Amino acid sequence: MVAALTACAVLAVGCSGQDEDSSASDADPSTEEAPEGGATDDGTEEPPGGEAAAAEGTVEVVGTVAEDLPSPWGLVELPDGDLLVGSRDEATVLRVDPDSGETSEVGSVDGVDPAGEGGLLGLALGDGDLLYAYLTAESDNRIVRMEYDGDSIGSPEVVLDGIPKDSRIHHGGGLAFGPDGMLYAATGDAAEPDLAQDSASLAGKILRLTPDGEVPEDNPDSGSPVYSLGHRNVQGLAWDDRDRLWASEFGARDLDELNLIEPGGNYGWPEFEGSGGEDAGFVDPVAEWPTDQASPSGLAYADGALWMATLRGERLWRIPLDESGEAGEPEAFLAGEYGRLRAVLAVGPGDLLLATNETDTRGTPEEGDDRLLRLTVS
Numbered sequence: 518m519v520a521a522l523t524a525c526a527v528l529a530v531g532c533s534g535q536d537e538d539s540s541a542s543d544a545d546p547s548t549e550e551a552p553e554g555g556a557t558d559d560g561t562e563e564p565p566g567g568e569a570a571a572a573e574g575t576v577e578v579v580g581t582v583a584e585d586l587p588s589p590w591g592l593v594e595l596p597d598g599d600l601l602v603g604s605r606d607e608a609t610v611l612r613v614d615p616d617s618g619e620t621s622e623v624g625s626v627d628g629v630d631p632a633g634e635g636g637l638l639g640l641a642l643g644d645g646d647l648l649y650a651y652l653t654a655e656s657d658n659r660i661v662r663m664e665y666d667g668d669s670i671g672s673p674e675v676v677l678d679g680i681p682k683d684s685r686i687h688h689g690g691g692l693a694f695g696p697d698g699m700l701y702a703a704t705g706d707a708a709e710p711d712l713a714q715d716s717a718s719l720a721g722k723i724l725r726l727t728p729d730g731e732v733p734e735d736n737p738d739s740g741s742p743v744y745s746l747g748h749r750n751v752q753g754l755a756w757d758d759r760d761r762l763w764a765s766e767f768g769a770r771d772l773d774e775l776n777l778i779e780p781g782g783n784y785g786w787p788e789f790e791g792s793g794g795e796d797a798g799f800v801d802p803v804a805e806w807p808t809d810q811a812s813p814s815g816l817a818y819a820d821g822a823l824w825m826a827t828l829r830g831e832r833l834w835r836i837p838l839d840e841s842g843e844a845g846e847p848e849a850f851l852a853g854e855y856g857r858l859r860a861v862l863a864v865g866p867g868d869l870l871l872a873t874n875e876t877d878t879r880g881t882p883e884e885g886d887d888r889l890l891r892l893t894v895s
Contacts, residue, residue, distance in 0.1 A: 570821030570837035575895045576850040582870065583618045584885040586611070589872040590690070591640030591650065592815075592860040592889075600862075601665075602872070602889065603650065605636035610648070610670055613889065615870070624670035626663070630655045633685025633878075639692030639752075641700065643728050649676065651692040651702055658682045660692065660702055660730070676700075676730035677742070681720040683708035691723075691754040691816075695762065699733055700726045701744065703751035703764060710787035713747050721748045721786060723764060723778060737781030747784040747799060753816025755823060759842055765813035765825050766802075773811035774802035775825065775836060775844070803844045804836055810849075815872070819863035820895055826858035826871060828879070833858060833871065835894070855890065856880060867893050 583602075591603035600613040601623070608629035611620045629637050635653030643649055648665045650673070651658065658680035661673035681704075682688060691703030706713045706721035713721025716738070725736055725744035732742050753765035762778040772791030776784055777800075785799035792801040806813075812829035823844075825834040832852040837845040851858070859874035869892040875882040 569840040570835075570845075571895070572837060572845055574820075574822060574835045574837065574848055574850075575893075576833065576835070577893045578851070578855075578890050579893050580891045581618070581885075582615050582889040582891050583613050583620055584888045586620075586872070586876075586887040586889060588636070588876050589874065589887050589889070590636070590638050590859060591692070592862050592870065592872055593640045593642045593648075594862060594864050595642065598864075600870070600889075601640060601642075601648065603637045603640050605638060605877070606631045608637045608652070610637075610640075615864075615891070623665065623668065624663075626650055626652060626661070626670070627673055628652065628654050628661070633683075635682065635685070635688050638688065638690030639702070641692045641694055643694065643700070647728075649692060649700065651690050653682055653688055654678070656682075658688055658690075658704065660700070660726075677702070677719075677724070677726060679719060680704050681707040681709070681712060681718060687750045689748075689751055691752045691764070693754045694728075695725075696756055696760045698728070700728055700730075701754055701762070702726070703748070703754055705750040706748070706786065710749070713749065713786045714783075714788070716741070716743060716746060719743070722746050723748065723751060723754070723762075744780060745778050745782045745784060747782075747786050747788075749786040749790075752814045753825065755816040755818045757818045757823070757838060757842070758821075761842070763803075763816060763818070763823055765816045767812060768805075768808050770808065772802075772805040773808050773813050773827075775804040775813070775816075775823065776800065776802050804847055806830070806834070806847070814858070814874075815860040815862075817861045817863045817869060819869060820867055822894075824861050824863075824869060824894065826861040828857045828859065828874065831856055831858065833861070833892075855888070856883075856886070859887075867895055869894055 587604045588606040590605040639651040641649040659678035660676040664671040687705030689703040689705035702724045712718040723745045724742040750767040766774040782800040785794035810830045811827045815826040823836040856875040860872040862870045875886040
């Protein structure tokens, strides 16, 4: 089964296929399935985070942490091990006890305008009890932050606004703090592909900001929050044990991508979907999939591998990284077992949390959906 599932997942070569946002038509999202160290004994360098992943991995679902979650999207772990889960459509934030499964609402986020793929998207936990959120407002996409006192969230303060939005699709939404303490946000092309190549636009980019929303002095272009460009719709951001940034990206009708992000890199959209742009000065993806096998949302790093949750593909992809940091053969798990998979979070060695997403407009929810599952992986 694994061999069959990996046959069309390719490294830096093409295969045909379609995103939460990619499908046969970008016009009607209700009917489409797309547009959403030290030296070793032999003298070689050992990866700074430990040993590389084995070529083949394992995944076991060991329990359900919570169920009946409303359109979960953002997922963060608190210092005490509890979780915060954001609801895209209801714009609420739930606190979840991962041991008992008990949930309690800590508040709703003002100013969210849910429609199509928009709403309350990525969450990130900052210093000083600050919760950051990427959301769709009435006029734009924006990043806000709120004080969180352990019981409730306060009123949102705008960190960055003016990110272009479409009424329904291609909002991006990935949000995370990097190892450097900077805030990274992934934006979509707002259904205007040319904006991804416009360096003056915030659409179709990965942005890098200080926690206060200022532009870091060491960004690729002085005075600009743009860290990389040429993206169609990125939702997943993760750093490996070498502090390298990876991003999962929806393709249009053919190929979804996993990209290794370089400061100032141009990833080719809309000139290229998938690989083939290197000769034109673009950065090719490290791995790519037919869109019916992926439509990737969340991304996490654990046990020497990247773990990519997919929506239309309804599977969890494992992409191992070898001792040199190169990506190996992708391997699929849980295909079709839990429906659409939205968010994945590493919470300890060999321990992942995985949020399903059947309660959106493209899913077919069953009793108990949506769920937060606990996985042991290797």
